[in-house]
Amino acid sequence: MKLLTLIITSIIISACGNSGDTTSSTIGTSPITGVWFTQSCIQAADSSGALIPLWVIGKYEFTTDGFIQFSPVNYDDSQCLTKSQPPTTNTLTPPTYIDKGETTLQEGIKGYAITIIFKVPNDVFTVDTFYTINNDTLCFSNTLTVEPLKFGFSQTGGDAINFNDCLIK
Numbered sequence: 001m002k003l004l005t006l007i008i009t010s011i012i013i014s015a016c017g018n019s020g021d022t023t024s025s026t027i028g029t030s031p032i033t034g035v036w037f038t039q040s041c042i043q044a045a046d047s048s049g050a051l052i053p054l055w056v057i058g059k060y061e062f063t064t065d066g067f068i069q070f071s072p073v074n075y076d077d078s079q080c081l082t083k084s085q086p087p088t089t090n091t092l093t094p095p096t097y098i099d100k101g102e103t104t105l106q107e108g109i110k111g112y113a114i115t116i117i118f119k120v121p122n123d124v125f126t127v128d129t130f131y132t133i134n135n136d137t138l139c140f141s142n143t144l145t146v147e148p149l150k151f152g153f154s155q156t157g158g159d160a161i162n163f164n165d166c167l168i169k
Contacts, residue, residue, distance in 0.1 A: 031099075032099060035169070037059055037073075037167060038058035038060075038165075039165075041055050042055065042147075054075070055074070055075045055076070055077060056072040057072070057073045058071075058073075059072070059073050066097055067095070067096055070094070092119075095119070096119075099112060100115060107161055110132065112130065112131050112132070115129075116144070116153070118152075127144065129153075132161055136169040138167040139166040141158065141162065142154070142162045143155070146165060
């Protein structure tokens with residue numbers, strides 16, 4: 001009887017300690033949560049590639065419920081000081097993310113592992129990548145593209161952190 005009680009207690013403790021989720025997600029308390037902007041202000045182009053009198057900064061919001069809202073912020077001037085017309089509305093499903101927690105990056109610095117899920121019509125792409133934050137500057141691995149007019153990924157980018165195209169608070 002003592003053995004049966006011990007086994008039942010072990011099962012109850014194990015069940016309470018495991019929600020069935022095998023990934024360690026820190027959405028909501030993740031250091032990436034919040035609004036971030038590209039550092040560069042670029043001139044936009046029309047569909048033929050000709051430059052138009054519109055400049056753009058990319059806005060990335062990592063929400064507490066695991067969504068990534070990407071939208072360009074339009075400006076009338078090349079210094080991105082005077083806001084212009086509102087950005088066009090994106091009708092695609094916003095990507096989601098799972099912050100997998102702190103790790104040491106290949107550069108030997110503190111960073112974080114993250115999974116980003118891109119859902120496009122008839123397909124889903126899952127990207128495992130890394131990021132680091134230093135002095136309100138967010139930099140991702142080369143796998144991820146975070147630009148004023150483009151948010152995406154490359155399967156050949158690699159895990160090294162791209163310190164040239166970072167986001168700022």
